[in-house]
Amino acid sequence: MAWKSRTRSLQVFDTELSADTVEWCPVPPNHDILACGTYQLQKGVGEEDATPSRTGRLYLFEFQREGLMSPPLTELQRMDTAAILDMKWCHMPVSERAMLGMAVATGELQLYTLSESQEGGRSLQALSSLEVGAERLALSLDWSTGRLDSSNVRVVCSDSAGCISVLSLAEGALTALSQWKAHDFEAWISAFSYWDTQLIYSGGDDCKLKGWDLRVGPSSPTFTSKRHSMGVCSIQSNPHREHILATGSYDEQILLWDGRNMRQPLNESPVGGGVWRLKWHPTNQHLLLAACMHNDFHILHCQQAVEGSGEACPVVASYILHNSLAYGADWSRLSLEDPAPCSPPAAEPKESLAESRGHLRIQYESPTASFDTSLEDDAGRYIPEGIPAPSTTPTAGPAVNLDQDAPSLSCLLASCSFYDHMLHVWRWDWTPDKGPQESEQG
Template identity: 85%
Template sequence: MCSLEVGAQRLALSLDWSTGRMNSSDIRVVCSDSAGCVSVFSLAEGALMALSQWKAHDFEAWITAFSYWNTQLVYSGGDDCKLKGWDLRAGPSSPVFTSKRHSMGVCSIHSNPHLEHILATGSYDEQVLLWDGRNMRQPLGESAVGGGVWRLKWHPTHQHLLLAACMHNDFHILHCQQVLEGSGGACPVVASYILHNSLAYGADWSRLSLEDPAPQSPPATEPKESLIESRGHLRIHYESPTASFDTSLEDDAGHYIPEAIVAPSTSPAAAPAPKLDKDAPSLSCLLASCSFYDHMLHVWRWDWTPEETLQEPGPH
């Protein structure tokens, strides 16, 4: 549709839309790059227009993101180990805050679209930090996840679930309710996905409701069964790049085989089981994850019942 160069001889390293809460008419994109700069663009009438660009970090600016509750506030993280906040109304001459709480490069940031002021950050230091944006001196909680945290994504409808792509230690879903309610400490891991054979690099939730029929294929193709008609289980076939194993997570009759996902994994540090509402409804989610060197994209399903998590915390 349109394109715009962020600068000569630069890599665009991350971007974020201002529309995280799905209620903004002022559509903008913020981008970070390998020269340590952050750029803000507007999108109107199908065209991108540069609004501002500034030097934000001494080395690569790995990540930048809007505050979805106040889109005049932008966060950035860089290889200089700094997390910064910028007020676009005041101009980017100096940051609103600078945090050195992470001990290595800051490479992931995501504003919670459901809870005002809540921010998640991740770093090469293998820590996920949760923050209240009104007090950036000290995080609300710190969770060790056993790998550099390259990407963080809050669930599109569940305010306490956080998905983390942890580079050398797979993908994990953290339940952050207790920490966000003031208990401090670490967020328990309620699920892990371990079937990639390379750096866990990108991850996101689908907004597709599994209670609804699957989107229809184009008319020229044969219509597919809906997820609900096929019992809602996806077929996942994993071919190891090293030919160490080959597995399909579905039997000949099309039934899901959860026992196939029991390979050992280096799990994050143990944390107490979350104190969840036993009457809370179960949750079924589609997720996508991708890994680096093997160029793989996986789409997978997670079925979660809070009551079962209370009894058997850990990977699924």
């Protein structure tokens, strides 16, 4: 069955500081709430060894579909903070409130609750914070509540010292349960298995993907995989399908795994850019959103790969209107059953490398600026060491075979990019089409 895929920009917002993480609130009735975090490296002035400072800002927005001629985002709050590396909403309310966790450059995990004033306005209020270690950056976090289990709410956090920390949340306060050295360099990412929250996955700049069982203790990992050839920087357990895990790396590959056999991935999908974040769709078990750093944002359909085809996941949609490193991306749970509004003016698409007059130099940086590599081909495109140059856009692959009665999809998404400090809100419409499979960008 052929499908017609279309992405359309709804609004572009300048965050002023470099934007690296966006998160829609998953807790009803706040699906219209969007948080965006920024990270700015301020280099020291004066002495050569002056310590750089890292500052950030947290934005809170409300999305409104009313009024086709007005921008849908309304800014509710902005708060200056330490530089934000990652943030995630708890998947369910805690003490009847939505809760946002942030991993920041001061080495802290910070918690905020979403509160509503008597006038009806919503804002984030600081609740609790805990330092996971001195002289390190907190790099990622994940909640144990991916399948809406509130029996034992915990948070896992990774940091720039290569450590993983597990914390519990009780009566609004964070308590450290355990911490261990997991990776030789930065531990870019950590994540729970949402199906068995005693299992934790971690990925680091040492190119290793590891598993940990909290019942056994962190003395040794349950597995160590070197299947990725560069730093592992994104991991997410599929909340809809047991045992399925997605990982991404600077090596520009997305790997799908069956957690019962971590010796070999189910499949490998090249996406032409370092995979900084991966997000499974909130209700569709087969759709995976990828923020691909140097190669935009893509939605992959993983059904055939999960069922054992061994083939790369086809890309069913791409959003290409950002002009810088694609870092943050997330799905909204807000319904978009109404007709889509007209697209307002958006940032101009990138000038193609072929049309560029000069040699385009791309700096391949981590958000912590802890390394800086520049490898290019004759056209100025980034090439990972020892890996063939990818095409600019991932191959769409064969037509996706879906059930004939599969419904149309209309999804609201947000994405952000780093050096141009831009937040984009956009929609994706995927509808059955009797003609040839096609994809268009609006």
